[in-house]
Amino acid sequence: MKPLYRTLLVIGIAMGVVATSLIFGVGQVMVMHMQERSGYDSDVYILHHGSGNTIYGMPLDLAREIRGWLPEDITASVISSDAHDAVVRIDAEVWDADVIGVDADFPAVFGMDLTNGRFFTKEEQENRRRVCVVTSDLMALFGEDALELLTVNGIEYKVIGTVQGDAGTARTPFGNYSSNTIFFPIEVWYEDFYQGEFRHRLIMQLAVHSPGYSKADLARFVSQNLIHMEDAPAIKVSASNEIGYSSWVQDLLILTGIFFVAFIVFLLAGLNIIQIASANVYDQQRVFGLKVALGALPRHLAGEITGEITACALQGGYLGIVLAGIVNTVMNQRVGQYWAAFNVFTAIAGMLLSLLVGWITAIIPARQAAKIDPVLVLREER
Amino acid sequence: MIELVDITKIYGQGSNAVKALDQITLQLKPNEMTAVMGPSGSGKTTLLNIIGCLDSATSGEYYLDGREVAKLDLKAKAQLRNEVFGFVFQAFNLLPDKTVLDNVMIPFRYSCRPRREWKQRAMTALDQTGIADLADRYPDQLSGGQQQRVAIARALANDPKVILADEPTGNLDSTTGREIVAILKSLAEKQGKIVVVVTHDGMVASQAQRILQMMDGRIIDDSKIDSDSVVFSHPSV
Numbered sequence: 001m002k003p004l005y006r007t008l009l010v011i012g013i014a015m016g017v018v019a020t021s022l023i024f025g026v027g028q029v030m031v032m033h034m035q036e037r038s039g040y041d042s043d044v045y046i047l048h049h050g051s052g053n054t055i056y057g058m059p060l061d062l063a064r065e066i067r068g069w070l071p072e073d074i075t076a077s078v079i080s081s082d083a084h085d086a087v088v089r090i091d092a093e094v095w096d097a098d099v100i101g102v103d104a105d106f107p108a109v110f111g112m113d114l115t116n117g118r119f120f121t122k123e124e125q126e127n128r129r130r131v132c133v134v135t136s137d138l139m140a141l142f143g144e145d146a147l148e149l150l151t152v153n154g155i156e157y158k159v160i161g162t163v164q165g166d167a168g169t170a171r172t173p174f175g176n177y178s179s180n181t182i183f184f185p186i187e188v189w190y191e192d193f194y195q196g197e198f199r200h201r202l203i204m205q206l207a208v209h210s211p212g213y214s215k216a217d218l219a220r221f222v223s224q225n226l227i228h229m230e231d232a233p234a235i236k237v238s239a240s241n242e243i244g245y246s247s248w249v250q251d252l253l254i255l256t257g258i259f260f261v262a263f264i265v266f267l268l269a270g271l272n273i274i275q276i277a278s279a280n281v282y283d284q285q286r287v288f289g290l291k292v293a294l295g296a297l298p299r300h301l302a303g304e305i306t307g308e309i310t311a312c313a314l315q316g317g318y319l320g321i322v323l324a325g326i327v328n329t330v331m332n333q334r335v336g337q338y339w340a341a342f343n344v345f346t347a348i349a350g351m352l353l354s355l356l357v358g359w360i361t362a363i364i365p366a367r368q369a370a371k372i373d374p375v376l377v378l379r380e381e382r
Numbered sequence: 383m384i385e386l387v388d389i390t391k392i393y394g395q396g397s398n399a400v401k402a403l404d405q406i407t408l409q410l411k412p413n414e415m416t417a418v419m420g421p422s423g424s425g426k427t428t429l430l431n432i433i434g435c436l437d438s439a440t441s442g443e444y445y446l447d448g449r450e451v452a453k454l455d456l457k458a459k460a461q462l463r464n465e466v467f468g469f470v471f472q473a474f475n476l477l478p479d480k481t482v483l484d485n486v487m488i489p490f491r492y493s494c495r496p497r498r499e500w501k502q503r504a505m506t507a508l509d510q511t512g513i514a515d516l517a518d519r520y521p522d523q524l525s526g527g528q529q530q531r532v533a534i535a536r537a538l539a540n541d542p543k544v545i546l547a548d549e550p551t552g553n554l555d556s557t558t559g560r561e562i563v564a565i566l567k568s569l570a571e572k573q574g575k576i577v578v579v580v581t582h583d584g585m586v587a588s589q590a591q592r593i594l595q596m597m598d599g600r601i602i603d604d605s606k607i608d609s610d611s612v613v614f615s616h617p618s619v
Binding site: 002003286287290291292293294295296297298300374375378379 | 427
């Protein structure tokens with residue numbers, strides 16, 4: 001293949017990969033907006049690590065740092081995972097309860113009303129007071145006002161309030177919190193159950209109540225700072241009621257749909273690739289005629305053309321991924337959180353698409369080459 | 383041995399039909415260099431293409447070492463072009479982006495020959511044409527004569543029985559042309575190959591043992607000559 005055609009092919013395929021990558025990025029943004037729309041009925045957003053299926057969250061110090069990037073008028077609360085090793089005893093009986101750590105702003109973020117008593121204050125949280133709040137369901141088991149103290153792993157905590165047992169708007173990593181949930185000040189929770197190691201990645205969510213701010217605003221606050229942090233995990237912003245909606249089947253269907261659209265677009269770009277490859281065949285008719293004279297069969301020529309286009313597809317795919325990475329980086333600095341749109345999946349999909357389109361588009365030029373009459377092309381003085 | 387019996391080639395159909403070859407009967411034997419002469423359109427190149435299995439006859443019979451070529455399939459004909467015939471063209475037809483060595487090795491791509499033998503055989507072919515020292519050069523770094531030697535080396539790469547040369551000196555000056563013809567002649571005389579050279583050039587024909595004169599698709603004269611006793615002047619002289 002002549003260098004000019006090879007260069008044009010590589011550039012064409014690279015542009016196709018970039019276009020595909022952008023489609024993936026835009027597709028993800030569209031999906032996010034669709035999900036966002038379903039969460040417009042609330043001013044509560046969740047800043048979380050990865051998808052709803054994430055097992056590990058973020059450390060408390062990162063959550064605190066992220067909190068620092070948000071404006072002061074936003075109310076925020078961290079929500080920890082359940083402390084699995086906590087043994088809850090109430091009146092000497094062991095109870096299967098969810099033991100989670102939150103900030104004092106937890107009820108304010110979710111607009112929850114306490115059915116009895118109060119939630120712990122910021123002062124109590126900062127002073128590491130061993131207090132807790134239980135659900136009304138748990139309280140009901142012992143009769144109103146009967147539950148004043150409970151012990152977890154042998155440490156005594158004062159029960160200072162009760163929240164509704166089935167709070168429809170409150171979401172934790174496990175969906176609506178269970179009727180057996182006990183809420184502790186997060187620092188106390190870390191100290192008593194995890195030896196005060198705040199770097200444990202146990203914060204599942206940073207929930208914020210942010211009236212007047214859009215999801216994109218929040219995403220921008222986060223991503224503008226995150227991109228300057230090395231080894232920072234991917235932090236996403238979701239509407240409070242979209243967490244847990246997206247199953248892997250949904251994700252797969254959405255990604256398959258985006259992949260299909262990208263493939264169609266790339267196939268259209270492939271028509272241009274066919275044009276270039278066909279022009280190369282026409283320009284190289286004499287070479288192909290010569291090869292036939294030297295013993296080449298049509299399948300040899302088809303193989304050579306396919307091989308050349310595949311090599312171009314690999315080069316173009318690689319170049320396209322690099323360019324797409326640059327475009328995504330620039331775009332994300334402008335747009336906000338969508339930097340996750342360019343990931344390993346996008347890169348692999350780009351390479352697969354470029355190879356697939358390369359092979360498909362090689363068929364027509366290969367057939368053209370196979371039809372070349374060596375007698376005509378070798379006789380003709382060109 | 384090559385034997386053609388009543389070979390006719392017609393291009394086109396109906397009122398557009400053109401008879402390029404008209405009942406050609408011919409035998410070509412090893413150790414013989416045959417020159418095919420005649421005016422343009424007389425059927426020289428068509429004859430060469432049919433002998434070399436690049437084209438097929440409309441009617442007639444073509445036997446190669448007793449095998450009827452018309453009965454061979456596409457793959458078998460390609461194998462013949464690869465192993466039995468070596469083509470040399472007026473325009474050299476070298477691939478400009480490949481070295482001399484790579485150009486000579488092209489026929490091996492379409493053969494069953496093990497890759498480890500390619501270089502050695504290509505170098506042997508280059509040695510036969512006296513340009514082994516140019517193996518690493520590219521065609522545009524060579525003179526016309528050197529390029530034609532490369533083309534001959536490529537034709538010899540698979541040690542074919544038949545060399546088919548279409549105006550091999552057409553793009554060369556007379557001195558270089560004589561050198562090329564000498565190589566072709568030695569291939570017939572010393573290596574026992576069948577060499578068929580299509581030419582307009584009397585000097586080239588004078589080196590052949592046999593001259594076929596063609597006109598309107600027919601052989602009008604088939605003569606064996608003693609090259610030492612015949613003197614042709616070069617058209618350019």
